[in-house]
Amino acid sequence: MFLNSVGRSAKLLAGVAFVALGSAAAVAQTPTTTTAAADEGDLGTITVTAERRSENLMNVPISVGVASGDAVRDFQAGGDDTLLTLSGRVPSLYVESTTGRIFPRFYIRGLGNVDFYLGASQPVEIIQDEVVLEHVILKSNPVYDIAQVEVLRGPQGTLFGRNTTAGIIKFDTNKPTMNWEGRGSVSYGTKNSVNVDAGVGGPIVADKIAFRLSGLFQHRDDWVDNVYVGPKTDDTVSPKKNALGGFDEKDVRLQFLLTPNDRLSVLLSGQARDYKGTSTIFYRNSITKGTNDVPANFDRGQVALDEGGNNPQHYKTYGGSMKASLDLDFATLTSITAYETANGYSRGDTDGGAATVNLAKDGALFYGQSQGRLRNLDQWTQEVRLASNGSGPLSWQVGGIYFDSRDNTEFDQRGFFLNTGVAARNPNNWVLLHDINTSWGIFGQLKYQVTDKLTLTGGVRETRDSKSTRLVQSSRNALGVDSYPATARRYVKMSDTKPSWDVSALYQVTPEVSLYARVAHGFRGPTIQGRSAVFNSDFTTANSETNTSFEAGLKSSLLDNKLRFNITGFAYRVKNIQLNGNDSNGNGVLFNADKADAYGMEADMELRPIRNLTLTGGLSLLHTEIKDKNVYAQVCALTVAGVSRVVCTVQDPLIQRPLFGVQTNFAQIDGNPLPNAPKYNLNFTARYDLPIGPGKAFVATDWNVQGYTNFVLYKTKEFYSKGNFEGGAKAGYSWNGYEAAVFVRNITNEKNLKGVIENYMAGVYSEPRIIGVQLSASFR
Template sequence: MMGISKLSLAGVSLAALMTAASPAMADDAAQPTPKPADGGEIIVTAQHRAQSRQDVGIAIAAFGREALKTLNVQSSVDIARITPGVSLSSNVGGQNSQFSIRGVTQNDFNDAVEAPVAVYVDDGYVPNMQGQTFGMFDLERVEVLKGPQGTLFGRNATGGLVQYVVTKPSDQLDATLNAGYGRYNQTRIDGAIGGPLTQTLSARASFYYDRNDATLKNVYPAGAAGGTPVNLGGVTSPCCANEGNADTLAGRLQLQYQPSSDLTVRLVGSIARQRMSTGPYQQEATIAEVNAAGSVINSYAASPTETRAAIGPGGANYTGFSGSPTSRLAGADWFGFTAPNPALRQVSVGYASSNANWTDSYNGALHVNYDFSGMHFVSITDFKSFDKSFAMDVAASPTSFVAYGTLAHTQSFSQELRLSGSGPKLDWTLGAYYLFINARASDGFIAPAYSLFAGSLGATDTGIDLTNSFRLKTSSGSLFGQVEYEFVPKWKVIVGGRIISEHQTYDFASGATANLDPFAINPVTASSELFPLQPSFDDSRTETLWTGKAQLEYHPDHDLLIYAGVNRGVKGGSFNAKLPDGTPALPASQIPYSPEVLWSYEAGFKLTFLNGAGTFDASGYYYDYHNYQAFTFQNVSGVVQNRNARTYGAEAELVLRPVQGLQLNASVSAFDAQVKDLQIAPGVFRNVRPSFAPRTQIAGRVSYRLPVSIAGGSLTVNGDGTYTSGSFNNLQNFDSQWMPGYTLFNAGVTWKDAGGHYNLGVFVNNVTDKLYKVSGYDLSNLCGCSEEVYGKPRWWGVTAGYSFR
């Protein structure tokens, strides 16, 4: 049992946290404790060296291989589901998702933009925000680090980072094979085999396959006015497929050369491809509210009796939008379409293909680790290539109106060098990092033949694309270092920093092109452009940025850590690529936007008790944001504005293993965030909440291994529940952009044989089949509607696996 002194220290620390940060508590989602009753200390590399999570003064969520399997984590972004303080933004019907940590988010769908939350796979940075969604396989663990992480990790990030640590080759033969079948004919197979090839050479090969049928049934043309969809004489072909299907295939090969215990050289190659339907959006009829200047200042869900096109001053019917009807059918969108009840999991969309959207990615890396003279040297050389083509129906209806498409090709090269050393009182790391990103992308409006948009531009029989094409090259070089020094017994100071030189070149063109493929955007080139839409733009700039960290830690014994510090994070600036939506083009001065700077002030403690059978961690923080990169979707496009912001919050996590085989986890996160003076319309400024930033998240989990043998093996029952409060899907914070809070429950049972080689399982996610919104786009001034994305329905599955270690 812990002593009175430790209880007092923890209590004083918690009281101070709650005074400094008034919302609730919580930390990372619960996982095995450093000294659990049944063994199995979880080790993290949050500071580029192996440490117990309880010995690191950072708010961390860590999930080992077995925990990921127990929680049925299948996609990279599933981590957000089980980690309070972490949420997701998304686009293209949820087919692309991005992490948000403590309200630090950006949901720009520009394919050249980097995320404020960095993602690393096997120490390699994922350079594009649209590349954060991928299948998970053959992982050792996943770590989520909250708060700015700019001093030690290669790419500066204001919100935090998520790193996926792969299982590496070893000198012991091991193999795994797992298979599963679930709802919507989900079929999942993954496996790996590794071991020695010679005395100094080992290898590991792993693969992953996951596919499922459509989750949304297309009932086209149901809901169309009079049962007849609006078009100009034809239907886009192929037509009317069900949506929500996906097919992913990936593989990884590693070769490791270890001529001595001091030197390890590892070569890695991986490949992945995804094939999906068009973006699976459902529709909701909405109505915009405008002020006397005709600017949209709010929007609402349309009532079943609503017949106005929009709400003007004094509640009058407003018809001043381009293409606006004089009125609408009661409760329908502008074209008379009434969408199916979203609980039916149905869409009614003419522009729908089962195999239109795809991504292809390739990665090659060389890792070198060398120990000499009491120091450790690391070199990581990484190359990534990412290609993508996505399309979706804008109005998510049977009306042949207009589609949105994006085509992207991103390549990156990075080189990181680190040198570190450890002593009785001093740990230090020095390094250099170089990153080059070459991002080429095109996005815009696809107007197929016979669509209303094509007809308005005189291209009824041929179709036409309204396209932005741009290239952003980023070269970033930095020097960094961090020192941890125990200046007196039990007291440690940590000081770190990074200096960054970043050069960017940007080229932008906007023009109309022929519609060569109804499900793919056609890039703008000198030969393809029919006529210009917005002025071309090019720019080049070099910026010097810096990050820093200063932290004080008190470690009275191995069971308690108390820490407090300040951290300066930064994310480089970028460029807007406003869509050709019919509104005036951005002036040249508003196309570039500035770097964002986040000053984080955080204090917390990590307490281990009951002889390692319990842990209690808590932290409180205050964020002071300068030039926050605020992405606002409006006028059927999106633009980033630099605004100031602030956030304060607290987190806590409790883990208990009171008896052998039983683990109880509870965690909570709460914060209040505000973006200041956001321009939501010309001349209209408001303080708003960040998008995709629920103020409160609560998670609980229980796992119990029965104390008796079942069929010669062990049976483990587990369940978890999460509560997520409401949030907005757009920074404007309009009424129709609100996504209500929800509670989800998941359950599973797993059997393992006594030898630990075979396992069988069954799981049910979203046990109550809760209908809940996770994303959306407000198009009230374009179609009198909004696109909506709902979370996965109840999903059951069975699994079987074999492992040899």
């Protein structure tokens, strides 16, 4: 927040032994171009579109991490969130959520946003099939029938616009072709977990019209018991076995490719999502003061919730796009028009447990539940770009984009849900906000091959970003009297116009080794936090932040293309960085700090040491530091009898200031790391294929280890993770386009701490172990 403006090692060894015995499983995380190349022991070539053109990864002067569609499908075999499973699978990428599957938060090189507000902005942009997904709900759209995931690290403001100060994640799905082809995978696991991911398509009119139909279905039964026994003040049903934890994810996408002649192609796409499940489960007082060790008796399968209706969550999204490309000989003109809409709600017991059960520990009765409801969202985008054709030394592209997003968002607090007759009932305890975000940008990029070995690239973009939030309905008391302070704002508008740019050089030392260096500058537009109005507090805001990044690296393909190794070192400074803390109601509060500095490295490799063995590995090292001696964050505390009591062990200098009439503790955060910025992340996969009969048997494994990660702005002995690890395994047989396998996710059933609700010492934990079987098939 603000004050200037106010035995794990034993399990790890067991896991390593498990790998050594070869009982394990996931395909390599980098894709190859052809199966034939893999059969010959060659790693093939990775093609990316990081600069809006299809290029060999070796020739792109950007740090790009790549995950193949097959790898992503292995990670999600147990039915886990398709986005959260990417965390740590690509160096420098971290993903988490404390608001369920509808609100993942992304971090690249430690830069992200912990704000759980439905109108929050993030410095990581999501691009799916060349369409920007800005709103946090749209960012949660799952990936399925995916071809490739690209993580572009560092500012990407020239070609992809504002709000990319950390980078972007590009999801490219399988497209229609003029040949019949399809693929699908079906898995079933413990807790009645089902995952179906499939796509099929082909020609409708030969060489003129083709289609592809893709779908995703995921299900898991409710598996967490609500064991609370006692009086209830709302519609929560308890005690109840298997009360929450399950979900149903239903997604469909239909694409049509039209090629009326050799010069024109039109791709039409429409998709729909219907998700119904459980919002994040917080386990109250599952964190013990003085340590972050998981209590020995902690059980993810039990929670005692007295409110919140057992945390229901339901969202629907729909969208469509049209991409038209016209070959003009000297250049290709591309237009991308897209529309996205969404609605739904997420409700939860935000204190993570029953007040009466925790009375002795908390010292008073504390209740908390809330609901965020997106009544409607409409996002329109229009992009036009002209990119040169030909193979000469000079290539270029110019373009422009317009973005328009409007939504009506409702926030409901505890009084709204209480039963008639309960003293605290207040059916008017909710607010309605109307948000508008518009933006336009024009951009250009030049790439020039100076010599056979040296290529220079430069780009610039000018962007105008405007946001406004209007309080349509304020929170009133039970009698219907407006209680919103006359001094608080009901309408806020913020705008900014800033340039983004990048300059890079790539030098091809040999055909197998390239060196590159890049300097990039980008910005994240101003942000408004309107949810505060539900507590009769004024809006909070943050001005634009800018990021200037320096990086240099090596890309290589060695040993007759049996070893691919890439490494990058980087440093960046974010000025006027946007941060988010909490007030005494647990409400997010926006503010700017002077700056944050970071440096580190990321490396990835893929190795085929012998014909049938493929190994991959990735490593990121990171140091981040907030620099502002005059910015403070409110710490974990409960107010009992008018006195604020700190409930965790704060390791930063504390000061006290009055807040809402109570002397409140604030921690100085100067010098602290950014939240959710792992000091290191290590991932490893291995796959061994053994030819047998008409096909081949295989075993494979994937592991991820995460270094020290602070969850909040201030340092404590409790709110961090260190040494979290998780593994997956798969073994089976593949033949003639078919595959049958058994798998396990979270082999050692780790209870990794993933997030916290500070005041209630509540933790969020990783998914449980899932064991199952998987059948896959493909044809072309």
